[in-house]
Amino acid sequence: MQMGMQNLPDSPGRRETAGPAPALSETQPRKLGGRNRGRAWRRFLRHRLAVTGLIVIILLVLMAVLAPVLSPLNPNAIDLRAPLAAPSAQHLLGTDAVGRDLLSRLIFGGRVSLSVGFVAVGLYLVIGTVLGVLAGFYGGAVDMVIMRVTDAVMCFPSLIVIIVIVSILGPGIVNIMLGIGLLRWPEICRLVRGQVLSLRDRDFVTAARAVGAPETRIAFRHVLPNTLSPILVAATFGVANAILTEAGLSFLGLGVQPPTASWGGILNAAQQLSALADRPWMWIPAGVLLSVTVLAINFAGDGLRDALDPHMVLEGG
Secondary structure (H helix, E strand, O other): OHHHHHHOOOOHHHHHHHOOOOOHHHHOOOOOOHHHHHHHHHHHHOOHHHHHHHHHHHHHHHHHHOHHHHOOOOOOOOOOOOOOOOOOOOOOOOEOOOOOEHHHHHHHHHHHHHHHHHHHHHHHHHHHHHHHHHHHHHOHHHHHHHHHHHHHHHHOOHHHHHHHHHHHHOOOHHHHHHHHHHHOHHHHHHHHHHHHHHHOOOHHHHHHHHOOOOHHHHHHHHHHHHHHHHHHHHHHHHHHHHHHHHHHHHHOOOOOOOOOOOHHHHHHHOOOHHHHHHOHHHOHHHHHHHHHHHHHHHHHHHHHHHHOOHHHHHOOO
């Protein structure tokens, strides 16, 4: 009798108590597998502005890496016989007040701007990500202490504090990187903390605990990889902001010091009214290049944000 009942199909009452199957997004992490990575890449390629921005970024990076090859002249070579020279066959973008070739300085200036952007953002990504994971995963006193420190740092106007730091330590590319890296991490910390809070009670975390995995391993090996998508998107916008910050500091004379070339320094040298009105070759190329770089990074960030949206990727969008 019992064997016969075991072979019977489930009764309607039993099917009702079983409940609906949990959704994919509730039982599995948002980590993109191979198929979802392919979907994300296809979504990115459909974003024309993002692809254009990515191409521009690649070209700028190549320009910075190959600066000694691409530069027609020594960017720091002074030619007192040709100060403030207009564009010509010898100097395609003219010269500055001491006869230095502006095209060469623009090419080498890209190294400074891009290095500040990538290094400074890398520094505060590490700080913000580690603190965000610790605060979100462990909670309690750890979360309270980290978030109160985060709130305190966010209360200060970062640009003013960076100017104070650079004024005390002295102008220079390293001090700019440190200033940006040590003051821009709270946004990343809050972002990562929110992502970790939404992931720490998922089934894959419970399963990892059930097999005896250490808490630190679960936090950084299983939870952290599933927060990388928003971190990457935030990093792209952070690079653009860091480049603008460096250009602003250099324009104020607190950034990279002469004779080292930088886009902000080129703009600083052309801030006189006579240069703005009569010698546009001294500031238009640097301004255009700076604007194009920031726009390209923002376009790529927009496309990356849309492509890595976990809900759209999991739905096959």
